[in-house]
Amino acid sequence: MRRFALIALPYAWLLALFLVPFIIVLKISLSDIDLAIPPYTPTLDFSEGWAGIKAFFRGLDFENFVFLTTDDLYWKAYISSLKIALIATALTLLVGYPIAYGMANAPDHWRPTLMMLVILPFWTSFLIRVYSWMGILSTEGYLNQFLLGLGLISEPLTILNTPTAVYIGIVYTYLPFMILPIYSALERMDGSLLEAAEDLGCSRLKAFWLITVPLSKTGIIAGCFLVFIPTIGEFVIPSLLGGSQTLMIGKVLWEEFFNNRDWPVAGAVAVVLLLILIIPIVLFQRNEQKQRELEG
Amino acid sequence: MSQTVFEPWNDPTAKPLIQFKNVTKRFGDFTAIDNQTFDIYEKEFFALLGPSGCGKTTMMRMLAGFEAPTEGMILLAGQDIAPIPPNKRAVNMMFQSYALFPHLSVWENIAFGLKRDNKSKDEIAARVAEMLKLTRLEKFAKRKPHQISGGQRQRVALARSLAKAPKLLLLDEPLGALDAKLRQDTQFELMDIQETTGTTFVIVTHDQEEAMTVASRVAVMDDGRIVQADTPARIYEMPNSVYVADFIGEVTIIRGTARRGDGAYEITFAEGQPTLFAESDTEFDNGQECHLAIRPEKVSITAQKPDDRRNALEGKILDIAYLGNLSTYHVELSSGQIVKAQTANTTRLSRRSFTWEDRVWLSWTDTAGILLKG
Numbered sequence: 001m002r003r004f005a006l007i008a009l010p011y012a013w014l015l016a017l018f019l020v021p022f023i024i025v026l027k028i029s030l031s032d033i034d035l036a037i038p039p040y041t042p043t044l045d046f047s048e049g050w051a052g053i054k055a056f057f058r059g060l061d062f063e064n065f066v067f068l069t070t071d072d073l074y075w076k077a078y079i080s081s082l083k084i085a086l087i088a089t090a091l092t093l094l095v096g097y098p099i100a101y102g103m104a105n106a107p108d109h110w111r112p113t114l115m116m117l118v119i120l121p122f123w124t125s126f127l128i129r130v131y132s133w134m135g136i137l138s139t140e141g142y143l144n145q146f147l148l149g150l151g152l153i154s155e156p157l158t159i160l161n162t163p164t165a166v167y168i169g170i171v172y173t174y175l176p177f178m179i180l181p182i183y184s185a186l187e188r189m190d191g192s193l194l195e196a197a198e199d200l201g202c203s204r205l206k207a208f209w210l211i212t213v214p215l216s217k218t219g220i221i222a223g224c225f226l227v228f229i230p231t232i233g234e235f236v237i238p239s240l241l242g243g244s245q246t247l248m249i250g251k252v253l254w255e256e257f258f259n260n261r262d263w264p265v266a267g268a269v270a271v272v273l274l275l276i277l278i279i280p281i282v283l284f285q286r287n288e289q290k291q292r293e294l295e296g
Numbered sequence: 297m298s299q300t301v302f303e304p305w306n307d308p309t310a311k312p313l314i315q316f317k318n319v320t321k322r323f324g325d326f327t328a329i330d331n332q333t334f335d336i337y338e339k340e341f342f343a344l345l346g347p348s349g350c351g352k353t354t355m356m357r358m359l360a361g362f363e364a365p366t367e368g369m370i371l372l373a374g375q376d377i378a379p380i381p382p383n384k385r386a387v388n389m390m391f392q393s394y395a396l397f398p399h400l401s402v403w404e405n406i407a408f409g410l411k412r413d414n415k416s417k418d419e420i421a422a423r424v425a426e427m428l429k430l431t432r433l434e435k436f437a438k439r440k441p442h443q444i445s446g447g448q449r450q451r452v453a454l455a456r457s458l459a460k461a462p463k464l465l466l467l468d469e470p471l472g473a474l475d476a477k478l479r480q481d482t483q484f485e486l487m488d489i490q491e492t493t494g495t496t497f498v499i500v501t502h503d504q505e506e507a508m509t510v511a512s513r514v515a516v517m518d519d520g521r522i523v524q525a526d527t528p529a530r531i532y533e534m535p536n537s538v539y540v541a542d543f544i545g546e547v548t549i550i551r552g553t554a555r556r557g558d559g560a561y562e563i564t565f566a567e568g569q570p571t572l573f574a575e576s577d578t579e580f581d582n583g584q585e586c587h588l589a590i591r592p593e594k595v596s597i598t599a600q601k602p603d604d605r606r607n608a609l610e611g612k613i614l615d616i617a618y619l620g621n622l623s624t625y626h627v628e629l630s631s632g633q634i635v636k637a638q639t640a641n642t643t644r645l646s647r648r649s650f651t652w653e654d655r656v657w658l659s660w661t662d663t664a665g666i667l668l669k670g
Binding site: 190192193195196197198199200201202203206210211214215217 | 360361362381382383384387388389391392393395397398399408409412413456457460
């Protein structure tokens, strides 16, 4: 009984905050647009009794999903989101791994401070941080002023409202999600393993490839998923830094929802996005489980 | 019939495999190794024994190449090894934590060093099979380190470090993580493997029994210095200092002053206590301070004063340590000095002849004790 109660709590949480909202969105995606409040039809009307419920289900169809395939905007946005998320994840890994490695090899008394510095940006609003990048990257921004001042460039660089700005924004925002799991994997590693590898004939670099990288693999995978999954649906960064050029599904969704007020199509976009994300989420869960097995 | 005894350290023509020449190692202000010069010979099983912090691990890490001497030179087969990095040395090490690669199987762990030498696949497979057989691990080749027991992991670590057939194998507290029974079995296994492979072993340990069991020579270390390096028997029976006598096994140390008598030194150590006699090769001046070290098993314990021995002291039993096969009596003399005596419990469940508070006589021969300067 006690055990049941313990399991029931997280499941109730999942039901209330994930499954129920998902069903609502799924239902909207199967509805038709309507000039009403809420802006879709049909709505469930219990006053009609059994006939009302039957009429409700008859009103649901897959029209919106079919519509998504007819306009290239949608699949282009999905592909573009996947591409941006993949590249951004790779870039975050390239930047994050050396930071995590440096942290794990720093003297013990330094580590809490370094950890603090990684987490510190989270204490300020995400929006403010992205806005401040606009200030840095714009044509009259600090970066251009700095480079012009040094005489490295004669014309200001156009970074804002390009994909580059989006990558900078994503790498900056999601870096801690990459650093922390890699750091925790590297920190657990026994230093004598590297000495053993060296003793058996490895150079330092070879020992890094053969021992350190494989042993931090679960951290790398976890970090990549933690960056990749939220990046696919990212909306704020491409809208603020990417301008009109950057096509991302999160932005399309937002526009569908708020500009066109087409809730059913927005719902369909969201459901497809979720289906796409299920694959990496399942892979991520598997990685976590494998990690636990190795440690257990 | 003459038997060839393995004693290269007594043979002036023997060439040492390793030579420490005035080696000093400092970490900041701390001197870990203090100006040490000694040799280790081929096929030796050399033990570095001492309490933690005595410098024995530093000594080993310098041999492996993880630390460089601050001063002096270490020669391996006549060649200075200071400029050779650890991955190029013909020296392998078995780590205290075993340092097995957790993501690799037992087979891959053992093959790891061989693959670095760019050996052919067949050569590697043959060598790994040989090592698995030597350490009786054939059945576990495919397992990961976390799927085997502590004793098996220890053997994998040994197999991995022996796979490259090093000139010198370093063992850092190799049996520390095993329980007492397994440790004893493994000690004999180690000796067998050392003999079979003919590799020179240097073992670091703080367990004197382990050092005495496995080693051909034991170097007792204290405070960055080797106090005495000799065979286990000589270390035990002929310690060169009170430190070594006290560190190895049980001992009673009686401090007194020596006077030359006929054939043996006469030692007076406390008022009201009889004079003791001890033969010694070490020269003492009349009235010089001396320490008489006596092993408990060389002291007899009797109810009456024995007539045949000159060294006889009367005291009261303070404590009895029953160890199963042996009993150690702690006897207090009237001067307060405590002397230990050991008897073998040769009969089963016999009535003990002595018990607490009994007055007894302790006696030993002139050659039983060893006279030390300090």
